[in-house]
Amino acid sequence: MKPDSLPIFEQVKAAAQVPKGIPLLRLGFRPFYIGGALFAALVVPLWVAIFLGSAQLAPNASPLLWHAHEMLxxxxxxxxxxxxxxxxxxxxGLATPRGPALGALALLWLAARVASVVGPYALYAVLDMALLPLVAAVLVNILLRSRNHRNLPLALILALLASANLAFHLAVMGVLQVPAITPLYAGLALIVMIESVMAGRVIPAFTMAVTPGLKLVAVVWIERVTLGASALGLALWVFAPASIVGLVVLALASALHVRRLLRWQPAVTLKRxxxxxxHASYAWIPVGLALLALAQTGLVPVSAGVHALAVGATGGLIIGMVTRTARGHTGRPLIASKAEVLAYALVMSAAVLRVLLPLVAPSLYGYALVGAxxxxxxAFVIYLWMFTPWLMSTRLDGKDG
Structure with missing residues (x-):
């Protein structure tokens, strides 16, 4: 049957599936996954070289603040x-930015990264603060129009992230009299909360989908207590002095996340x-919370907990999701290749080297940084090598997106 002989609603549906514009700008994951992965691959070795005195770079903020801010x-x-x-x-089912609009958002993100090292600080701050409010507005708009109220908290967290970013820049410029590291810790805490919420939705669903007969039913009140304890514990860490209360709440949150992970039956995923x-990346959340709890007593440095959450949990969940979602949205099977498995192992190794090796062998700190x-x-070079051609090409099934 010819397209023009189809009923009108079928013609509209078929037209919606026709790819439009250059592939790179058809859906948000394409330019931002490439940009984020390239940035990750370049900036971490650069930071370690600066820290060890092997490279000279004068970013707008101090090198430590620049590193922490740019990774978040x-x-x-x-x-x-x-x-x-x-x-x-x-x-x-509603359109998100694509084509020139998506390209403008990606260029805004890129311009801020460049300005962080070569531009005047005011320009950097303005460029850097613009992206999150714009994306939050887009998300709120489509969620309200579709009456998808369930996901509105994610837009709220984006707005809070934007507020933390604003507070950071104001602190660096001396307008806000708080340590500039505090809003960065707040930003990390908000990202961990995003991960905790999204992981609770996707990890058990993905696990059940590939395990016949497995039923993972969330206990609503326990889920709420887990997220609530996590939010309270992270808030105490960010905003309150170290105390026994902070230790107890963070330790409780860690234990609740362990219970949550065990209920998801991680052992059934070992061949996938x-x-x-x-699952492995999510396990770094209770590790990070436990280390932050110990840091309340001074037994371990705060940086151990920070990097457990930033490298192990955030880095691991990102490498897992950018491979899975990129495969799905380019029409490819959800089966990791050997190269992807190597990338997964490398990110987990980076977390072990950065977090655990300095704790057990402080004299090897420099080697741990270089190795991590x-x-x-x-890991991210492997991702770029494998996925960049896919992200810049039409889906295998010829559909739009």
């Missing part, structure tokens, strides 16, 4: 934006790398 609001936010602008379309990486940076960068 450069790398992690790029992936979050790409994911939400892709998932938002799937959740609502594209799934076990999500090399493993991290290699």
């Amino acid at each position: 609001f450069g790398f992690a936010v790029a992936i979050i934006v790409g994911f939400l602008m892709t998932a938002g379309k799937a959740w609502t 790398p594209i799934l076990w990486i999500l 940076a090399a493993a991290w960068s290699a």
Whole structure:
């Protein structure tokens, strides 16, 4: 049957499936996954070289603040934006930015990254603060129009992330009299909360989908207590002095996350790398919370907990999701190749080297940094090598998106 002989609604449906515009700008995950992965591969080794005195670079903020900020609001936010602008379309059936509009958002993100090292600080701050409010507005718009109220808290967290970013820039410029590291800790805490919410939806669903007969039923009140304890514990860590209360709440949150993970039956995923990486990465959340609890007493440095959450949980969940979602949205099977499995192992190795090795062998700290940076960068280089051609090409099934 010719397209023009189909009923009108079928013609409209068929027309909607026809690819439009250059592939790179058809859906949010495409440019932001490439940009985020490239940034991750380049910036972490650069930071370690600066820290060890092997490279000279004078970013607008101090090198330490620049590193922490750019990994959160450069790398992690790029992936979050790409994911939400892709998932938002799937959740609502409504269009998210594409073509020139998507390209403008990606260029805005890139301009802020460049300005962080070569531009005046005011320009950097303005460019950097613009992206999250725009994306939050897009997400709120399509969620309200589709009456998808369930996902509105994610838009709220984006707005809170934007507020933390604003507070950081104001602190660096001396307008806000708080330590500049505090809003960065707040940003990490918000990202961990996004991960906790989304993991509770996708990890058990993905696990059940590939395990015949497995039923994972969430206990609503326990889920709420887990998320509530996590939010309270992270808030105490960010905003309150170290105390026994902070230790207890963070330790409780850690234990609740362990219970949550065990209920998801991680052992059944061992032969499915594209799934076990999500379980393994999620396990770093209770590790990070436990280390932050110990840091309340001074037994371990705060940086151990920070990097457990930032490298192990955030980095691991990102490498797992950017492979899985990119495969799905380019029409490819959800089966990880050997190269992807190697990337997964490298990110987990980077977390072990950065978090655990300095705790057990402080004298090897420099080697731990170099090894972790090399493993991290290699993982994202593998991703770029494998996925960039796919992300710049039409879906295998010829559909739009």
